[in-house]
Ligand SMILES: Nc1ncnc2c1ncn2[C@@H]1O[C@H](COP(=O)(O)OP(=O)(O)OP(=O)(O)O)[C@@H](O)[C@H]1O
Ligand SMILES: O=C([O-])CC(=O)C(=O)O
């Protein structure tokens with residue numbers, strides 16, 4: 340070996356035979372790409388109509404009809420985003436500017452012959468990210484939206500900003516000649532009026548904001564699994580978080596359905612954090628959620644809480660469906676192996692999602708349904724579960740649904756491992772997971788079912804005086820449905836910090852559009868016709884009020900619900916409670932008998948009686964406004980309902 344100056348031997352490469360020339364452990368054929376760009380372009384395969392075609396002129400092999408269709412689709416989006424006050428702009432282009440810059444599909448713009456009033460906004464391009472996939476939305480969120488992270492289970496953690504719940508006091512509905520007569524206005528109603536002109540001002544504000552952005556997200560999706568009553572919705576939003584949330588919560592079109600989507604029936608303009616102008620008439624804060632039924636549009640300004648979109652669409656359904664003799668319901672819904680369907684009504688936090696998600700039954704949906712002459716259908720394509728104190732043991736199906744694709748709102752996680760701490764309320768109590776319904780293993784797809792057999796009214800009674808379960812007759816069911824009692828659990832509605840007794844007609848006064856008695860009459864008619872049994876289940880306190888007693892164990896509530904489904908509870912022995920006159924079972928397998936009657940659980944009997952009377956009084960007072968309304972065609976029913984309230 341030849342020695343060099345530094346004393347080390349020079350390594351000589353031996354001449355080898357052809358097959359031994361290169362010494363490597365890589366048996367694969369090397370890439371054929373000549374440049375890095377070329378290599379990266381190999382990575383992505385072209386797919387369905389969601390991917391913009393690169394260049395119309397050289398769209399080799401793509402039929403002109405496809406080019407035409409894409410153009411039409413873009414023109415439709417362009418029309419959605421058009422200013423109502425200016426003649427030009429924005430120019431909309433499909434695709435992410437950073438990824439697709441040189442070759443984009445562009446809507447043909449109207450020709451302007453040396454327009455003297457040309458503006459900068461008319462010269463600007465707005466890039467449209469149309470029905471992106473969850474993976475693409477993850478990338479968009481992580482690149483552009485602070486507070487977006489992948490958790491250890493693969494979910495996308497996001498922050499909803501200053502608002503971590505809905506803002507019902509900032510909701511406005513346009514009052515015009517039609518809606519003035521059709522909708523429920525005034526005391527107790529969720530519909531606070533605004534005029535058409537103000538709506539247009541807010542609409543323009545949202546559209547201008549959205550078009551001023553480099554890119555906006557557009558989702559074209561469906562509501563309602565009943566094919567005869569499907570509604571096409573378009574959601575225009577500023578954040579990937581919003582786009583992924585709605586991707587999960589609305590029904591996802593197949594590529595074929597998307598191709599033939601056409602014009603939407605309803606459009607949401609979600610400007611997120613961009614506020615409304617408080618000098619505008621009717622505006623009382625910098626948040627505004629505006630519904631215009633005639634224009635089939637909704638505008639969101641000054642809140643990024645995604646639940647506003649979900650519940651805004653639910654309000655729309657509460658208007659559209661009753662017109663077709665279909666009852667819209669703020670309820671969960673599941674079905675047993677024998678095809679027995681149960682509805683779970685209840686206000687926020689009472690257990691609709693938790694109790695309709697049941698390993699032994701098929702999940703039809705967790706929150707919003709329709710009941711037509713053909714049975715029930717889910718309005719949505721996903722679930723929106725509370726996740727405060729979520730545990731794998733108590734709620735395994737929800738736990739397992741929190742994986743890739745799921746939006747996790749406002750949760751706290753360990754900095755490095757990204758392990759979520761579901762007990763942490765640092766951001767809010769109202770932490771939420773939004774996931775597609777098929778993430779629940781026993782989801783029933785399509786999400787439809789036969790007529791309900793059981794109608795379960797859930798109340799989270801913070802007073803601790805309502806029994807864990809009572810069997811209701813029809814009049815009692817209607818009384819409690821119209822009352823819509825619960826103790827609102829902190830957080831879902833902005834500004835409410837601890838449980839307080841609330842009454843919310845139809846268990847959803849924030850979303851109904853017509854007078855509560857209209858929905859109640861439809862429910863009574865349907866329950867009677869299909870022989871459904873009503874139940875009142877208290878998922879709240881036992882052994883004392885909030886502060887002294889404790890919340891009824893979820894395991895006991897599940898046993899109660901099981902006994903309702905199986906028919907076992909119908910066969911039980913019953914006694915009647917004082918004041919509310921509720922039929923309560925004396926025994927129920929798996930549940931300690933002494934908790935079935937709340938009178939037995941309170942250490943202080945006088946305190947119990949006092950609290951019971953107090954709640955009875957609150958029910959009475961609340962019902963006064965309904966005393967003058969007739970429910971359905973039958974006068975007897977109205978009287979029976981009035982008599983079904985507390986008696987003392
Ligand atoms: N006995 C019980 N029954 C039902 N839920 C209980 C019970 N005890 C505690 N909980 C908890 O109460 C919460 C019920 O919330 P859930 O998400 O089911 O409400 P929801 O009715 O679906 O509300 P929303 O309409 O806001 O989605 C869950 O966090 C659940 O774990
Ligand atoms: O809308 C929300 O934020 C959550 C929800 O389901 C409800 O409040 O009923």
Ligand SMILES: [Ca+2]
Pocket residue numbers: 691692705706723724725
């Ligand atoms: Ca829910």
Ligand SMILES: [Mn+2]
Pocket residue numbers: 669687706
């Ligand atoms: Mn709800």
